[in-house]
Amino acid sequence: MSKNSDINNIATQLLNAQNNIENVAQKYNRSASAVTLMAVSKTKPVEDVVAAYNAGQRIFGENYAQELFDKHQKLSHLADIQWHYIGPIQSNKTKIICQSASWIDSVDRLKVANRIDTHAKELNKNINLLLQVNISNSPHKSGISLEQVNELAESINLLEHVTLRGLMAIPDNYDADEMGNRPKLNQEFNQMLACYSDLQQQYPSVDTLSLGMSGDLDIAIECGSTMVRLGTAIFGKRN
Numbered sequence: 715m716s717k718n719s720d721i722n723n724i725a726t727q728l729l730n731a732q733n734n735i736e737n738v739a740q741k742y743n744r745s746a747s748a749v750t751l752m753a754v755s756k757t758k759p760v761e762d763v764v765a766a767y768n769a770g771q772r773i774f775g776e777n778y779a780q781e782l783f784d785k786h787q788k789l790s791h792l793a794d795i796q797w798h799y800i801g802p803i804q805s806n807k808t809k810i811i812c813q814s815a816s817w818i819d820s821v822d823r824l825k826v827a828n829r830i831d832t833h834a835k836e837l838n839k840n841i842n843l844l845l846q847v848n849i850s851n852s853p854h855k856s857g858i859s860l861e862q863v864n865e866l867a868e869s870i871n872l873l874e875h876v877t878l879r880g881l882m883a884i885p886d887n888y889d890a891d892e893m894g895n896r897p898k899l900n901q902e903f904n905q906m907l908a909c910y911s912d913l914q915q916q917y918p919s920v921d922t923l924s925l926g927m928s929g930d931l932d933i934a935i936e937c938g939s940t941m942v943r944l945g946t947a948i949f950g951k952r953n
């Protein structure tokens with residue numbers, strides 16, 4: 715359960731996040747409307763999601779299939795809420811993910827994309843997909859390499875009940891140098907931007923580059939992110 719003070723906080727923090735996005739976009743000569751804010755509500759109660767919704771937020775991200783499913787069910791009366799699944803995908807969970815989400819942002823193999831396509835057909839819906847790139851080559855993160863993007867995109871583009879919308883990445887946590895810079899992070903985000911621009915040339919449906927979380931929002935917007943995913947900055951620390 716959430717206290718009233720938490721709910722007021724969420725509205726304030728959401729507003730702060732929107733202002734922050736606006737300021738950073740302006741700093742890098744980008745339009746703030748080109749950067750969409752996703753509120754990542756994983757581990758937080760539905761009351762917190764409702765608080766953000768009532769403050770105007772519509773796009774939410776969840777990492778755990780069952781948690782997404784439960785929240786989607788409880789909030790099914792909020793017709794214009796948009797759920798993104800952003801967590802690792804187990805094949806046996808694809809069905810409940812497809813029942814709950816209109817976007818799946820963490821696709822990393824064709825087998826999973828095929829299952830999503832089959833479920834989407836059964837559910838008579840179209841599901842938007844992002845390919846997750848393991849941009850830091852981290853052994854602990856899922857995602858394909860940049861070199862694998864074209865092949866997976868080509869196969870997914872042939873599927874009928876999904877739409878390829880772009881790319882997503884979760885980089886490693888890099889410490890800042892003495893100057894406060896994180897050159898490795900800049901480099902990796904720029905690699906993502908180049909790959910995304912290339913994909914856009916090939917597929918007109920591609921319009922989303924999901925980069926940036928609470929700790930690296932600035933660099934992500936500088937490097938062309940069109941969707942930032944904020945959890946902590948909106949809902950506070952997770953337990």
Ligand SMILES: *Cc1c(COP(=O)(O)O)cnc(C)c1O
Pocket residue numbers: 754756777800801884927928929943944945946947
């Ligand atoms: C948890 C999570 C976020 C939000 O992270 P914060 O640092 O809390 O903003 C964003 N993207 C993904 C994929 C996540 O799992």
